[in-house]
Amino acid sequence: MSKDTILQAFIFFVIAGNFIVCVIAVILPWLREALTKRPRHEAVIIPFARPSRRGGRHV
Numbered sequence: 001m002s003k004d005t006i007l008q009a010f011i012f013f014v015i016a017g018n019f020i021v022c023v024i025a026v027i028l029p030w031l032r033e034a035l036t037k038r039p040r041h042e043a044v045i046i047p048f049a050r051p052s053r054r055g056g057r058h059v
Helices: 003-035
Strands: none
């Protein structure tokens, strides 16, 4: 193997490694979001007391 071939192989592996890291950085968060169950948002009913019970003005 010549020096040029070793250098080309090294550069190829560096570029391929960077590509793989970038793809993983994009795909993993997308997969996590796609596979996790989203919590259901349900309505919360807040009971309001009548004004006489809250100490407000009596009508």
